[in-house]
Ligand SMILES: Nc1nc2c([nH]c(=O)n2[C@H]2C[C@H](O)[C@@H](COP(=O)(O)OP(=O)(O)OP(=O)(O)O)O2)c(=O)[nH]1
């Protein structure tokens with residue numbers, strides 16, 4: 628079991644007008660590399676989770692989030708690392724979405740998410756989006 632404090636992560640589920648979800652592939656060298664993910668990243672000191680969500684999606688996806696609501700919070704122990712995923716559903720944003728950090732990305736229908744390998748911590752999100 629990982630002994631250090633958990634890493635608090637803001638995660639965004641971004642849907643287009645057809646209900647498809649934005650996913651991208653983590654770089655091979657990163658923790659949980661080569662798995663697919665929802666965009667997001669670590670909450671920095673002095674930042675609210677919402678602030679972190681807005682900043683990460685600006686940095687990673689080139690969008691300005693203007694509305695989002697909490698979806699779920701997941702605590703997961705990867706053995707080498709513990710994470711708390713603070714997952715938000717992004718309901719409004721401006722800007723042309725793209726992946727700015729060279730990661731492969733695509734829009735996927737919720738029912739098709741099961742075909743993409745995600746980190747184990749993501750399973751409850753995938754389950755929620757199937758409903
Ligand atoms: N962004 C994101 N991270 C996830 C997901 N599922 C999951 O287990 N994680 C884990 C992997 C990492 O250990 C951690 C988030 O790390 P990150 O690499 O996105 O953090 P970051 O963008 O702040 O990156 P950096 O500052 O370390 O470069 O959460 C997910 O769907 N999205």
Ligand SMILES: [Mg+2]
Pocket residue numbers: 666667668669687
């Ligand atoms: Mg990230």
